[in-house]
Amino acid sequence: MTAAISVEKLTKRYGVHAAVDDVSFEVARGEVVGFLGPNGAGKSTTLRILVGFLGATSGRARIEGHDVVDDPDAARSALGYMPEAVPLYPEMRVREYLRFRAELKGVGRAARVSAVGRAMDLARIKDVADTLIEHLSKGYRQRVGLADALVSDPRVLVLDEPTAGMDPNQIREVRDLIKSLGGEHTVLLSTHILPEVEASCARVVVIDKGRLVAEGKPGELARLRTPPRLEVIVRGTWKAAVARVAEVKLLDSRTEGDVEHLTLETPMDEDDRATAAEKLVEALVADGVRIRSVAAGKATLEEVFTALTSEEKVEEVAT
Template sequence: MVKGPAGTSAMLAGASGAGPGSVAPASAAGLSATAEDAGRAITGRLWGTSSADRAGAFGWVRSAERWLSQASRETRQPSRATHDVVGKARKRSMIEVNELTKRYGRRTAVDGLTFAVGQGEIVGFLGPNGAGKSTTMRILAGYLAPSKGKVRVAGVDVELEPRLAKQKIGYMPEAVPLYPEMRVVEYLGFRAEAKGLPRGIRRSRIGECMEKARIGEVANVVCGALSKGYKQRVGLADALLGAPPVLLLDEPTAGLDPNQVREVRSLLTELARVHTVLLSTHILSEVDATCSRAVIVHKGRLHAEGTLAEIRAAHAPTFVELTVRGPEAAVKKVAASLSATVTGRHDTRVLTVPLPETERTPGKPNEEAMDRLAERAARSAVEGGLELRELRRGAFGLEEVFAELTRSERLEEAEASS
């Protein structure tokens, strides 16, 4: 493990996020002259810079650059570490969750959860409200102790070494805890001090993070006057201050309008180039738009984990879709015989026919069964007096996948309450 420059691991005991000793190799460019100039361009009008500060910053940056150069060479070599954690990550695991359990009295919020996130990945942590996502995120960030199980971030045990673990993490909670009377730049200055950033580099680092989060234009606005979208972005800038290798983002687009959602998605795509990102959300389209892998949880338990294509192939029922024309009565009769749903208007209808459960093959698509389904659906339509205009095969999206994954538990709950 590469050690940072002397004195760079300072951090207040209760502070969240990373100190300067956590600067990741991938973020070495953040200390380059270009990044520093960009940061000062934003913050130069806000503060003066003393010669003492400049001298202190210069010494720290020179040490950091040597350290980052060494770290960069090491991280280019494949990791030989092996993990006993279930996961599809091909790179070194930056987040490892092993048999994690959290109980509140008799209620179990997280139940034996196990997954891993590889270096440089952006992974969606997906589930409905109340699935245990925020509880898991708070445990990962070091704010809650688990009842059972182990959590490691960037190779550090969060429970045994909480201060060091927090230096590896940039945590953005669902509700960003801003001080409404503080200007944005003052708030970030307070947070930078709490995270132990050397005084000489705080200004340039704050400017750089404001630039990344695209909040330079509201630097002097009090936090209480910000829109929901800007508050979320200030929280994101806060998470980035210590240049952590791991970002934990809890519902970052909650409550945002469509334009703000698109802006946040764009930011996340950029951040994934230099950070490992775990994105918690209950919005399935969010995962589809920004993530390459997903971890799906329900009632605190793991239901699926892998690439989006793997999850669809393993869990989603495939279907055939027929576009037909004909009398309304004939359409309804054919649809009933195929257990199909009907959409469309006027005399043109679309029949969606799912593959029966008895013919699904766990973990891979059943091509022979799909061929039989397509043949049977086409024959039923023609024999039923309908004009077949189009026939195609497809797979359901993540929303249908999640409905399929949790359907059995919903049925059990309904039966128990009846």
């Protein structure tokens, strides 16, 4: 079976500067994949090449097996794309705009009204159907862009920062929507906001400075890259006890009233981690420190991301 999205050794150079450097990845049918990287990492450039808005210096990109250069119409027909800035025509009403887009994408006259209705339902913009786009808030514009990507019911969706500028409720709705699209649709969404990937993606591709730095399940990446944490809440003088346990490293401590919240780094290995926790509790008890809670901290993708993309670690974690 051909992959829904396949990117092969993609490189885009501007002079000597490589915006995208030898990037390869695949997205299987029905998969929801997050394309992660800090600003300026080459996310949008890669996506633009993928949707056929930019030519690559070398390498290939295919949508549903159609090469975006050799067979652009077939590739574009299978595609719903939402660019980062969500450019829209301000003088049109939402419904007019979506009808225009549906017609452009080859949705037949008979199917157009229902296609527009369905897209507006999914993106939850029915209430602004007859509003001029120029009067819409940023969050609504974003959702109009999403409805536009969905209007031709494409098999592949490429969304560049789909939740930028939305309020928390809207973000949750959009994440749920994206999740629900998986299975039937293939979704590649770019973001620099990590919880987004954790919330809606089954797999993540990490890019930095134009290079692919990691690939895997959000959870896997997290376990793979950051040493597990221990969150300890204590009362009393804890410093000496913690210092005695060589296996743990104090990362952070904050005081709330007479209670101290400690974040400690523990060894990567699971057995070592357990031993370290035992030793720490022993040491704290020996010093008469009162322990209120000991919990395994979950490393967020945010931290993984910093670890992955910080200069010295890039080579070692590259997959």
